[in-house]
Amino acid sequence: MLPNEKVLFTIKRSPLALGRGVLDLLLTLLFVLLSAWSLAEVPFWDSWWLVEEYRKLATRFLWEGAGIPASWIAIALGFVALLLAFDMIYRLSRESSTRYDVSNVRLSTRHGLARKFTEDLYLLSVDGVALEQGFLGRLFGWATLKVMGRGNNSLELSFVRQPGEVKSRLDRVVLASRMKAPKE
Numbered sequence: 057m058l059p060n061e062k063v064l065f066t067i068k069r070s071p072l073a074l075g076r077g078v079l080d081l082l083l084t085l086l087f088v089l090l091s092a093w094s095l096a097e098v099p100f101w102d103s104w105w106l107v108e109e110y111r112k113l114a115t116r117f118l119w120e121g122a123g124i125p126a127s128w129i130a131i132a133l134g135f136v137a138l139l140l141a142f143d144m145i146y147r148l149s150r151e152s153s154t155r156y157d158v159s160n161v162r163l164s165t166r167h168g169l170a171r172k173f174t175e176d177l178y179l180l181s182v183d184g185v186a187l188e189q190g191f192l193g194r195l196f197g198w199a200t201l202k203v204m205g206r207g208n209n210s211l212e213l214s215f216v217r218q219p220g221e222v223k224s225r226l227d228r229v230v231l232a233s234r235m236k237a238p239k240e
Contacts, residue, residue: 058161064229067156067222070198073215074151080144087137094130101129156213158229163203165211179233181205187223201226 093099101107154167164176182205189199199219203211203226216222 061159061161063157063159065158065225067158067213068217069154069156070196070215070217072196072198073154074148077144077148077151080140080147084137084140084144087133087140091130091133091137094126094133099126099129151215156216158226160229160233163211163226165213175211177203177205177209177211179230181209182230185223185226185230187219189219193219 094101149169150167153169154165157164157166160179162176162178163182164174166172166174182203184204186202186204187199188202193199198215198217201213201216201219201223203213205211
């Protein structure tokens with residue numbers, strides 16, 4: 057931060073930002089459970105209609121007992137669970153560490169636990185703030201704010217709580233910074 061810079065407010069995020077990570081957690085647990093069930097004495101898919109039809113065809117055209125071993129299916133399900141676990145860790149760590157701050161000089165977004173990422177947009181270069189709010193956002197009270205700067209610079213603030221209030225507050229800060237800016 058600059059010597060004369062002070063944080064005016066921090067934009068609060070909706071806890072629903074963690075939704076994708078929680079969904080990945082539930083899917084990971086489901087695939088781990090399916091992997092364990094596939095190693096049971098009688099695999100969970102053994103009574104499915106499609107598996108019975110496959111057995112009939114395999115017996116008719118190949119040999120008795122032809123099919124994919126249950127251990128291979130357990131390994132495949134475990135691999136999918138591992139991939140989902142990595143995605144869950146990434147999403148939960150990123151979303152839980154994301155922070156939006158507005159100072160008297162700039163708007164900054166930060167995220168990351170092991171590695172830090174920061175994006176700044178100086179208030180003097182802000183051209184406008186757009187609010188995008190879908191049906192679920194209206195229902196649960198969150199939206200995405202897109203802060204456009206000069207050129208191709210922009211910041212996207214996702215899962216912002218009380219978006220209308222935050223947008224008007226951000227507009228006031230941007231206008232106030234422009235009025236205080238020295239004329240060239």
